[in-house]
Amino acid sequence: MIKKILVIHGPNLNLLGEREPGVYGNMSIDTLNSNIIDRAREQGLECEIFQSNHEGAIIDKLHAARTAFDGVIINAGAYTHYSYAIRDAIAAIKIPVIEVHISNIDAREEFRANSVIAPVCRGSICGLGFLSYYLAVQAMAEL
Template sequence: MIKKILVIHGPNLNLLGEREPGVYGSAGIDTLNSNIIDRAKEQGLECEIFQSNHEGAIIDKLHAARNTFDGVILNAGAYTHYSYAIRDAIAAIKIPVIEVHISNVFARDEFRSNSVIAPVCKGSISGFGFGSYYLAVQALAEL
């Protein structure tokens, strides 16, 4: 049973509210994080949130998660499309990981429609704004 979850925000998500508000909205990462924590509490889950622009830090956090968390929500940002190292880390940890994206990656640049991490994730949610994270919280709570 899922009790404790980790949310990992990848590169450039620290600039939410500033970066391309037409794509990502005008609310900042602090608002998103607060809302995620509230949704997790509503589902009876403990939640920790981590953000990094560095591939290795994300991999280290995934590795550490295998001993501390029951599930992970990951927005790997652009690493989604080419980081086989993050893909391998997800495959190695043996806890469910849900891939999320704020925007509909299939309606954007062609390269964004390819995810190298999706095959090793429990599922993928994209295109619902911050709601993509909230849906992932609910999905983990129901596993």
Template sequence: MKKILVLHGPNINLTGIREPGTYGKDTLETINEEIRDCVHSLGMECDIFQSNHEGALIDKIHEALEGYDGIVINAGAYTHYSYALRDAISSVKKPCVEVHMSNIHAREPFRHESVIAPVCVGQICGFGKNSYLLGVRAMYELLS
């Protein structure tokens, strides 16, 4: 059975509270439940992890070397400047799908560039919590 790692970056723990007009009103736990349901309906397994700390996210990405077939990541603001996350994704050589709840290309100019996009197989953004579900489905197709 394929197993994926779903990562949530900084401030995503405040989803449902922080800027609900941008990120929606569902809490992170509700979103995680929907992710788990989607993953299981596709016959896969997943672990889900959130951290506001870059190093903790990097450590989880490194764990993908042994225990996971792919990664779905919403790196939050780290998307735009964390070369350390980029290097970690590149190093593990596992397919990685970048997701964002908001359309980063329609927001502030500093959000338009993703430094992790070049080492990900694709990017899904702008569909709210459904960006995660689309990312999981994309990963399923990649691993099939």
């Protein structure tokens, strides 16, 4: 049976390639998604990708993931730092969740260094650009 994973991109990630390229790079979200799907396929995984700027939509997708997927990779964007609702949704679903960030959240503004979702995630990968996602896909294949 093929393992199925879900990748969730949070707020503002739809603007990759346009938004602060010095921080987030020049790659568009469409190219990133294509690369993630290719990496997942190489690892023998089926991958679905979801992006939303809305907290409730992310929570709904996490809830649905509990019965449809074997794991989740999430870049919760700014919700990382204050969304206890997303944190609680991750804790409730009982499948592995890996937190990813393109930038090094510990090396940026002080408020970004705190992740309220990290304690309920299986692991966190940040600061490696788009490689953060690719490493999370590899980790999902090996979990």
